[in-house]
Amino acid sequence: MSHNREYWVLHVDLDQFIAAVEVLRHPELAGKPLIVGGRGDPTERAVVSTASYEAREFGVGSGMPLRIAARKAPDAVILPVDAEAYTAASAQVMATLRTQPDATVQVLGWDEAFLGVQTDDPEAYARRVQAAVLERTGLHCSIGIGDTLVRAKVATGFGKPRGVFRLTAENWLEIMGDRPTVDLWGVGSRISARLAAHGIATVAELATADPAVLATEFGPKMGPWYGLLGRGEGERVVDDTPWVARGHSRETTFQQDLTEPAQVEAAVRGLTAKVLEDVAAEGRPVIGLTLKVRYAPFITKTMQRKIAETRDPAVVEAAALGLAGRIEPGRPIRLLGLRAEMPMPEKAREGHTPTRSGW
């Protein structure tokens, strides 16, 4: 075929994934403001999972309380989150990606994945991926092309919607250099503020920042990592090693704050049962627990406890109730979360990916 096949990282990201899946099922909603969140009831405590482009024009965005979203876009259709439907659509998308020639697929979530491919024309390859996904699933996606995972991931944003964009060592600073550090994958509002306090506001400034300053401010791992991020460097090879969950957790936000110890105890028992279902489905034991408590209005505390490896539900429940015994009495509770930690197989972890969200 060709004489010049190189290795490229492609980052595939579905456009408006959740809203798009809903429109596939409800074609009459096409072109209308659409909000998906919670149980679809804007009077409940819940947030927006996805807003269609039409809804975004009203200032609605994901993460926004559903109540506020409904007020901003009063004519929007509000649908409940249907995780099963999105999981099914996602599986179709990922299966399509895996059929691409010589592609290594690293799934990042419902609606995105890295592809490692060998090609002399990554743009043409990306266009074929888009066509295949559209044909098989009816969904549109954008694709970022890069020589590192970070650059491919960031490139996708410039391709949206339905486009393809390439970011490499060659054009990274030209495109990203003047942008704020918060535009980087893995830099949020807190980190960008701490960087700014050191006079580091842009990607270019981060790229050339004094490593000693970064290490002092952020520690021996994160300091060097942020420096790499500023340069767009990092992992260059897509890793399709099957993902193994470190743990499972369940959270509940109560529509009415809990005030009675008996209510808390019942809630902890319920969470324990759900978490143990997820753990048991994998056939692995539990080695630790974290109880998260959100007191009204918004103060979160966590309590952790290591436990001897066990598969006995009664032991786990007793440990969870033991943690719950440390909850401050008399304060209204808005949210409870329980996480069970599971033992991990021995494996060397090389490199650092900011998030390896599960699948």
Place this chain on the structure above:
DNA sequence: TCTGGGGTCCTAGGACCC
């Protein structure tokens, strides 16, 4: 009218040991 639910990884500080 306040802020979901599921994850990952890192850091700091105390306890404890030699």
Place this chain on the structure above:
DNA sequence: TCTGGGGTCCTAGGACCC
């Protein structure tokens, strides 16, 4: 009276991502 230096394990909390 003063109080090393290295290591591990554990808990609490922070930050980020989809």
